[in-house]
Amino acid sequence: MIYFDNSATTKPYKEVLDSFVTVSNEFFGNPSSLHRFGVQAEKLLTQAREQIAMLLEVKSSEIYFTSGGTEGNNIAIKGAALMHKSKGRHLITTNVEHASVRSAMEQLKQEGFEITFLPVDKNGRVQVADVEKAIRKDTTVISIMHVNNEVGAVQPIEEIGNMLKKYPNILFHVDAVQAIGKVPQSLNENRVDLCSFSAHKFHGLKGTGVLFIRDGVRLLPLFSGGNQERKIRSGTENVAGFVAMAKALRMTLSKSEQGMGRMREIQQILREGLNRIEGLQIHTPVENSAPHIMNFSLQGVKSEVLIHALEDKGIFVSTTSACSSKRKSPSKTLLAMGVSESLADSAIRISLSFNNTIDEAKAFIATVEATVKHLRKVLN
Incomplete structure (x- = not known):
């Protein structure tokens, strides 16, 4: 099996699963309880928060579990x-954001907010000048992803x-879900006020994540309840999941430098091999792109057809983002980059992890070449 769908989700590290089982079995108390089991759980939760803060080089008081x-x-x-x-009531974002950002903005629009959706260039990047030009006196929030989840374009965060240092009253939110461990970042140096992460993108468990909220930034809680996470996110904490997430982040960042280099090498092999296939167009830019994502289209072949043909050979890739892959519509990101609707409707995303190999990349290219020849004979 060749698993090239790591932007959808990664396989948890064995050590992460082991820590989750251990904590779930031995430290199962509610961290809000006053008894011994609750105190033990709260201590583990605090340790996980401190570990993640240290790894992200921020304060533990700025880490909120989600x-x-x-x-x-x-x-x-x-x-x-x-x-x-x-x-x-004016917010700014781009027209290539993840569905959770785009839909949140659309919902706020229904509540009377005005949203500016900025365009991107043919490489999927927003221009800093366009961001500043869009700023108004009533702008309060700017939200821009670090790495695009479909084509891998790295935004100029x-x-x-x-x-934005000239505009201290505007809050800057970054969706770093696809960036962590693959693209270097500094929340402090980049003047980021809010930043989102998801554990299952770096070999942690689904259902666990982190929101960085810079000290002094005030948010209106979306949930009401037991006042957990300093009233920002009420609900009994998933202690075992957050402990496992801290371990996953530590392991991922310890492998990051070497892993990024290997992924760059694999990405180059994929790019060279795919470029040899007639009628295939690569959408991922050569420069300012993350090392783990490669997006391409094959003229005349629907993405679903190629995905299932590759699956029959034991190769797993995806169409757009996992959150949108079951919708029968072209990628909004590719359309925003100026890609034709027919090509956008044929898009395939390869996404790597540190565990993928050069041999897998070469096997993938050979299989795609053979599969494309077969499909063209059948479809023609």
């Missing part, structure tokens, strides 16, 4: 917009953050 990227994005965007609506 169920993943979608919840983190919603808490950040809606919480910030609603808390500061008296200051203004550092440059945008530097520009």
